[in-house]
Amino acid sequence: IAGITQAPTSQILAAGRRMTLRCTQDMRHNAMYWYRQDLGLGLRLIHYSNTAGTTGKGEVPDGYSVSRANTDDFPLTLASAVPSQTSVYFCASSSGSSYNEQFFGPGTRLTVL
Amino acid sequence: SQKIEQNSEALNIQEGKTDTLTCNYTNYSPAYLEWYRQDPGRGPVFLLLIRENEKEKRKERLKVTFDTTLKQSLFHITASQPADSATYLCALDGSSNTGKLIFGQGTTLQVKP
Numbered sequence: 001i002a003g004i005t006q007a008p009t010s011q012i013l014a015a016g017r018r019m020t021l022r023c024t025q026d027m028r029h030n031a032m033y034w035y036r037q038d039l040g041l042g043l044r045l046i047h048y049s050n051t052a053g054t055t056g057k058g059e060v061p062d063g064y065s066v067s068r069a070n071t072d073d074f075p076l077t078l079a080s081a082v083p084s085q086t087s088v089y090f091c092a093s094s095s096g097s098s099y100n101e102q103f104f105g106p107g108t109r110l111t112v113l
Numbered sequence: 114s115q116k117i118e119q120n121s122e123a124l125n126i127q128e129g130k131t132d133t134l135t136c137n138y139t140n141y142s143p144a145y146l147e148w149y150r151q152d153p154g155r156g157p158v159f160l161l162l163i164r165e166n167e168k169e170k171r172k173e174r175l176k177v178t179f180d181t182t183l184k185q186s187l188f189h190i191t192a193s194q195p196a197d198s199a200t201y202l203c204a205l206d207g208s209s210n211t212g213k214l215i216f217g218q219g220t221t222l223q224v225k226p
Contacts, residue, residue, distance in 0.1 A: 031212050043216040090156050104156030
């Protein structure tokens with residue numbers, strides 16, 4: 001059982017390019033989340049999904065979009081990357097939206113030049 | 114404004130000692146609070162969840178307290194080991210038990226043999 005996987009592991013991207021970060025979980029969790037982690041700022045929620053077919057905005061959603069076509073996959077898209085989106089991105093999932101631990105993926109290190 | 118704060122400076126302790134990490138918050142009323150461990154280059158790993166009506170939670174050598182009057186959670190590691198060296202993140206339920214966690218910046222703990 002893999003748990004939660006992310007791809008790519010790292011990426012260097014030119015500003016203005018479109019990029020999709022992939023996230024897949026095999027735990028049949030209802031809820032999934034995308035965070036970015038920056039030095040000194042901690043983890044910040046970008047978007048979340050409480051169940052397949054629904055999504056919501058987190059603390060820092062601007063410049064990012066998500067979709068949740070099925071239970072397992074929750075891709076994060078940067079339509080036109082900017083240098084301020086350089087960060088480490090973590091995907092997470094949980095069995096439900098409340099009183100539940102979140103399981104995190106290994107992260108994607110993204111550099112936008 | 115809403116804030117969640119952890120000791121920003123790294124803590125260095127000797128093996129075998131007990132240490133306490135602090136998590137303070139303002140202008141939140143979380144239904145629960147969670148603690149995670151993060152090793153360099155990896156995603157956070159869940160450790161403990163404590164609900165607002167619980168004063169204390171224990172797991173092996175770990176103990177977490179939650180004081181909703183002081184708006185504070187304390188994380189204790191007893192009989193610390195070098196393998197406990199990591200960054201510890203607190204996270205609170207930021208929005209009416211929706212699963213949207215707000216994370217502190219984390220406190221890095223270094224246990225020396």
